Amino acid sequence: MTKCVFDFEKALEIVKQNEELIWMAEKATPCRDPEAWHFICPLCSKKCIIHVCESGDEPMPMVELMCPNNPNWLITVPIEEFNPEDINPCKHCIDNTFCQD
Numbered sequence: 717m718t719k720c721v722f723d724f725e726k727a728l729e730i731v732k733q734n735e736e737l738i739w740m741a742e743k744a745t746p747c748r749d750p751e752a753w754h755f756i757c758p759l760c761s762k763k764c765i766i767h768v769c770e771s772g773d774e775p776m777p778m779v780e781l782m783c784p785n786n787p788n789w790l791i792t793v794p795i796e797e798f799n800p801e802d803i804n805p806c807k808h809c810i811d812n813t814f815c816q817d
Contacts, residue, residue, distance in 0.1 A: 720798045721759050724777050727766070730758040741765045745780060746788045754780065762800050767792050781805035785814040 731737050741754035744765060751771040757764045757779075767780040767790075779798045783789035783805055791805045806815070 720779070720795055720800050722757065722766075722777070722779075722795045722798075723759065724775070727755070727757060727759055727777075731755045734758070745790070746782075747780065747790055760800060762803065764798075764800070764803075781808065783809065783814060789814060 737756045741756045745754050752769045755766050757766050765780040767778045769776045778792040781791045791809050793808045
């Protein structure tokens with residue numbers, strides 16, 4: 717399994733230099749969580765959207781994946797569980813309401 721190369725501090729440094737990564741992610745995501753902000757990950761070619769929840773002690777970055785069956789449904793995946801070689805949102809989905817007949 718390919719490990720995700722995500723490094724939050726490193727990603728933030730790049731994002732601060734290139735705020736377009738935030739603007740593009742906010743435009744692309746249907747997420748309306750008032751406690752979260754988003755950026756396009758600059759650390760590999762996959763260009764994943766990173767969802768950062770600011771509620772709690774420290775920011776919690778997660779990979780945000782779009783449900784293939786409902787474009788308004790999001791699946792957030794902890795970075796440690798994320799395999800950039802196999803971006804299949806369905807296997808991380810805990811609420812498969814949209815996939816049932």
